[in-house]
Amino acid sequence: MNALTSLHIRNAKGQRRLAMLTAYDSGSADVIDSAGADMILIGDSLGMVVMGKTDTLSVRLEDVLHHCRAVCSSPRRALVVADLPFMSYESGPQRALESAGRLFQEGGARAVKLEGGRDVLPQVRALVQAGIPVMGHLGLTPQRMAVFGGFTVQGKNAQSAAQLVQDALALVEAGCFAVLLECVPRELAAHITRALDVPTIGIGAGPDCDGQVLVFHDAMGMMPGQQLRFVKRFAHLYPIMLEAARAYVAEVREGSFPASEHGVSMPEAEHEEFIKLYGGDAPR
Numbered sequence: 001m002n003a004l005t006s007l008h009i010r011n012a013k014g015q016r017r018l019a020m021l022t023a024y025d026s027g028s029a030d031v032i033d034s035a036g037a038d039m040i041l042i043g044d045s046l047g048m049v050v051m052g053k054t055d056t057l058s059v060r061l062e063d064v065l066h067h068c069r070a071v072c073s074s075p076r077r078a079l080v081v082a083d084l085p086f087m088s089y090e091s092g093p094q095r096a097l098e099s100a101g102r103l104f105q106e107g108g109a110r111a112v113k114l115e116g117g118r119d120v121l122p123q124v125r126a127l128v129q130a131g132i133p134v135m136g137h138l139g140l141t142p143q144r145m146a147v148f149g150g151f152t153v154q155g156k157n158a159q160s161a162a163q164l165v166q167d168a169l170a171l172v173e174a175g176c177f178a179v180l181l182e183c184v185p186r187e188l189a190a191h192i193t194r195a196l197d198v199p200t201i202g203i204g205a206g207p208d209c210d211g212q213v214l215v216f217h218d219a220m221g222m223m224p225g226q227q228l229r230f231v232k233r234f235a236h237l238y239p240i241m242l243e244a245a246r247a248y249v250a251e252v253r254e255g256s257f258p259a260s261e262h263g264v265s266m267p268e269a270e271h272e273e274f275i276k277l278y279g280g281d282a283p284r
Contacts, residue, residue, distance in 0.1 A: 006133035018211025072108025082109035093126035117167025128175030140183035204230030
């Protein structure tokens with residue numbers, strides 16, 4: 001199994017479309033890897049779909065590291081990218097190096113993703129110089145949702161769109177091997193994709209990006225409630241899992257599970273010997 005690297009991803013620009021999904025455990029990573037995805041993202045979205053939070057701001061480096069270890073517990077063909085969570089890199093290059101270094105050395109990641117444009121260029125340069133591949137993240141950057149006033153589309157007017165284009169170019173100049181574009185108008189995403197010589201990965205950014213990413217739980221339909229506009233459910237597992245859980249509860253309560261085929265029995269001679277040792281009538 002030849003593992004993909006950030007160079008493979010970068011060189012895919014103009015050659016083929018790239019598929020990326022999030023994973024937070026070994027089982028889902030196995031599924032994604034076996035399906036042939038190019039990248040697996042241990043996203044700080046784990047705060048919402050795993051930890052039950054309303055945003056990503058409370059996710060700590062230790063949380064991402066924990067899930068990174070699980071995803072990387074087996075060798076992966078897909079490139080494993082780990083998010084640098086809120087306040088693990090903003091203070092400067094040294095902090096970014098320390099955080100990313102732990103995700104590499106302790107977690108097994110082979111690239112990191114961070115949010116921001118020209119404000120994080122020193123961090124990007126320091127990481128790349130240290131040998132750590134970096135994916136940029138522009139548009140709706142959830143770690144800045146307190147400033148944005150919520151989860152809102154970015155780059156809808158000419159001035160903000162131009163700013164995003166300049167940020168994207170600056171990130172590539174600093175060494176990013178790819179740039180994720182989240183919740184920006186499709187026209188803007190298409191323009192940025194044409195302007196960059198590295199792949200763009202879209203989520204809620206239209207069909208013209210070089211690749212796409214979705215949260216695993218969203219794509220598999222594992223969460224109840226209304227899906228986001230830019231999410232497509234490729235399965236609808238929540239009602240199936242709910243039905244299975246209800247069946248389990250019902251069978252346990254009525255005593256039909258476990259049945260005889262779900263257990264093991266002692267050999268007859270051993271059971272008789274056990275009764276003798278027990279000194280009474282032990283249940284069979």
